[in-house]
Amino acid sequence: MDSDAVKAVILKELSNIAPEIESDEVPADQDMREALELDSMDFLNLIIAVSKRTGVAIPEADYAKVLTLDAMIAYLMRGD
Incomplete structure (x- = not known):
């Protein structure tokens, strides 16, 4: 899997968990929990x-x- 495919998987799963978040709103270099207001669960x-x-x-x-x-x-x- 290349990095674009991995990114697509992450963004797809994120949209399943928090459908109100648009993929272009996900910052590349900020803590996703804080930037996207994700709780620990x-x-x-x-x-x-x-x-x-x-x-x-x-x-x-x-x-x-x-x-x-x-x-x-x-x-x-790295784990791929």
Whole structure:
């Protein structure tokens, strides 16, 4: 999977969790929880959904490494 495909998966799963968020509103380098006002359950659901779709496990210890869109893409690309 290339970075554009990974980004598309993340944005698709984000839209399933928070349909009011437009994909162009997602900042690449800001904490998604703060920028998009996601609560902890929404963020956890995003991580679970993205993990299932990509097959890359994101352990709880690594949640801080995937707070931004760019960071999540990079993390998933390394685990691919």
